[in-house]
Amino acid sequence: MTQSVWILGIHMTRFGKHPTLDTVDLGSEAARGALRDAGLTMKDVGVLAAGNLMGSPGFGQALQKQIGQTGIPVYNVTNACATGATAVRVASMAIKAEETDVGLAVGVEKLSGMGLLAGGTSAGDTDTWRPSGRFGAVAPLDGRIGTETMPGVFAQIGMEYGHRYGGTSFELFARISEKNHAHSTLNPLAAYQKRFTLDEIMNDVMISYPNTRPMCSANCDGAAAAVIISERKLRTLSLEQQRRAVKISASVLTSDPWQEACQVLPDVNTLTRLAADQAYEQAGVGPEDLDLVELHDCFATAELVHYDNLRLCAEGGAVDFFNSGATWRDGKTPVNVSGGLESKGHPVSATGIANLWEITTHLRGEAGDRQLDGARVGLAHVIGLGSACGVHILEKAGV
């Protein structure tokens, strides 16, 4: 039987605007913070998995040149919004394969001031119609055949859920955003810590109906890093290190299996359901055991469908589940007590490690004003369009 894998140290920078810090600065702050939290140095680390999408290629090596060049293998990973979770998977797999006992996973992004991250990227109009690409298109398709923008794609994903099961409305989606912004007021590291009224959310700038601006994830700068360790190595460390370590009971990455329409509108549901089912089986826990969930609310419309995909409610029951108050911090299954991507922010490659930081911090009892008392089991979920889905289940140490 392969040995279990633990988070020994973890760190998240403040999310927001960092105009004087570059990608490597933020990555260094996160990586060194995680090592300090673990009580280790780069000399103890046997593998580095480094995630970054928007900066220069070779981010992992650039990071080593600032924090420690020790000759270990570096894996530069990209997997859209699942990049951070993928970095954790890479470190975790190396440990499970017994190539090393200690891995470091880092994710960083600088997005402050960037607008739409997709859409309208095809070649511009020319003065002659000439077919090109896999659709033989004579002009860019964004805006002419539907939308390629993320707010628009995820709006349709939420609307499709409403069409299938009923009960959705502009106001319902806005109330999900109201919850996450309310949660963010307790998170000093969140990019936005402002509570919005429902009216303020619904009357803000419309981006892509039904998603208004506060219902969209916030572009910001940020980084997060985690030191992952084998159980064997953990047992050689101090009792204090063992007490604060958090077990990775499940680490799963999926891509989307073919379904009718999945190449027409991304199907974020099937691969999330697959990942969740595999994670619950690996961890030997069920959705009813979860004390908190950090899920990928890149848009308010996305959060709703993932209640269902992560099996937090009965199939088709996401609207009733939300309306019951279950996902508020005092509810049955608190979701995104960090404020979620809508207010904490979404520095893409950092996100899949930042949500592990949030869960770890609660399981350690170190979450300050927003601590969920007695938290023992948590689930972190991210999805990158294309698609990739990462699900991790973490459990408090029994020491």
Next chain:
Amino acid sequence: MSKQVPLVDYLVLDGDSPHLVAHECVTCGARYFDRRNACASCEGTEFRGVDVPTEGELRAFTIVSFAAPGIPVPFVAGIVDCGGTSVRGNVVNIPPDPQHVRLGLKVRLTTTSLGTDASGVEAVGFGFEPVS
């Protein structure tokens, strides 16, 4: 009559009866609109062209108010279930607001002009309009 080209190769203009043609996998029936290397569902490599029904039901939509520069907003983007084949397209000839655009709306294919190029060739796109 001036010369026309379709916006995409899966739009067949065909005089009075424009329609979409999908590549259907002869082994498993999966349908695609792009150029294929193989079937993502069953790995088959043989495809046949099949006409997609021109009427359908709006299964999902969004009203895009914010897009890349040069894209006129607002517009309605949607997914239409055309007799079991899902199609991406804009919903046109309807006010772009949630009072008019509804999930489940019955729609039909229509064509839209994208203008003519320097040599006088007109590009023709498609969208879906309310049935009545």
